[in-house]
Amino acid sequence: MFSLKTHLNPIHKDLDYILSQSSKSDNSTEKERSENQYLIEAQKYLITQVKSRIQHLEELEEMLEELVGQITNSTGDDKSEAISEFNKYQSKAELIIKEINLRLEQINQPYFGKILFNRRKMKNIPEAVITSYIGKQASFDEKTGKMIVTDWRAPIANLYYENQGIKENVSFTSPAGEQSGNLLEKLQFTISLGIMKQLYDIKSGNRSADEFLLTNLEERSGKKLRDIVSTIQKDQNRIIRDELNHPILIQGVAGSGKTTILLHRIAYLLFTYKDMLTASDMLIIAPNKLFICLLYTSDAADEEDSVDLGGRRII
DSSP: OOOGGGGSOGGGGGHHHHHHHHHTOOOOSHHHHHHHHHHHHHHHHHHHHHHHHHHHHHHHHHHHHHHHHHHHTOOHHHHHHHHHHHHHHHHHHHHHHHHHHHHHHHHHOSOSEEEEEEEOOOSSOOOEEEEEEEESSOEEETTTTEEEEEETTSGGGHHHHHOSSOEEEEEEEETTEEEEEEEEEEEEEEEETTEEEEEEEOOTTOSHHHHHHHHHHHHHTTOTTOOOTTTOOHHHHHHHTSOSSOOOOOOOOTTSSHHHHHHHHHHHHHHHTTTTOOGGGOEEOOSSHHHHHHHHHSGGGSTTTOOOOOSOEEO
């Protein structure tokens, strides 16, 4: 007897507890209460999705147990067929485990920022007030058609990284064309185990942006190659999002974050140009074997903080 759930992030055992703790959070201001309510609704959706996939995983586990019995008690063609079926279901289980772990990571910290964008009416684009919660991965409710969390690499997220607070006459380029308007609000969040620890209301020139950055940098202190999606600065963002067919030379002292920016640029390119690029098209030339080991075994490869690059070719 074996359990596929042993391969899941341990947080899967505490989903109901996490949701109950979020509901008990003591929020003093109206804005904090409003944002905590959105967090609770996002958590409910994510947890429902994860529980459904865990149930599917349990069904696959039963199927694999049955196939093990068939393999043990059969011979010849019957045994070969059972082995083939086992391998097929095992591959399905591995994909579901990966998907569940990604969602569990998202439950831990669904998003880190929010923007409120008042879009102007343009030729084929209507006027609208758009709310986007920015996170490491997107979450879309297919039943309601609502984007719960926007991927940090999406075009609209550029407004989050390029502007230090509320600002008029800002724009970003989407597949539908350039969209312009006013940035009405920018919030940043510290969320852990699905609980909002701190909310920062970012306005141009105020202390909240510095406090948010300092808090995140302190949490990463002494840890190598951590992902930086919540704290990407304007100049870093422009390197990461630079056009595809354009050589870039990044110079900096040791420890200044050159490699981290490189990895996030690769992640951005694979997301933005997914119809043109695959991970197998990426070639990373490393200076020595130690550097390669760091890419694969450092904290950047942690399940909790990984930059998802898919497969990589390294020399």
